[in-house]
Amino acid sequence: MAGHSFGAVWARIYAEQYSNDVAGLAVVDSTVLVPHEFADQSEFDQWKSSNDALKALERAAYELGAIRLTASGDFERAGYPPEIVPEMAALRSRISVFEADYAEQIAAGWALREASAAAESLGDLPIVVLWASETHHDGDRTGSA
Secondary structure (H helix, E strand, O other), rough: EEEEOOHHHHHHHHHHHHHHHHHOOOOOOOOOOOOHHHHHHHHHHHHHHHHHHHHHHHHHHHOOHHHHHHHHHHHHHHHOOOOOHHHHHHHHHHHHHHHHHHHHHOOHHHHHHHHHHOOOOOOOOEEEEEEEEEEEOOOOOEEOO
């Protein structure tokens, strides 16, 4: 099983819950979800409340189409081929992308934190961790494993 970015957290949780169905785990540029990032749910709820105000502004930027103005640059800096940058930017600029990100990372954050904490031990499951340690201006990445 493989997971990239935030999907790597979900892959790790799946691998822990269904260990008989997973032969190995590869995580690529994984988002770090520290199981003990918040002391308790009230601390998380306080963080979420303050973050929700920022997310309301970000949502408005998506709804107004302003995200399209910056999305192309993100894909260019990541090294995507120039011919597909406009399409990637258009896909990334959809309100459904914002809503999915918010639902997974913020709204379900406490439940995900609990599931992540429960998946601390994966036994003898083979795990490969890949990440880019540095991105150069020309888009080339140097990585570590």
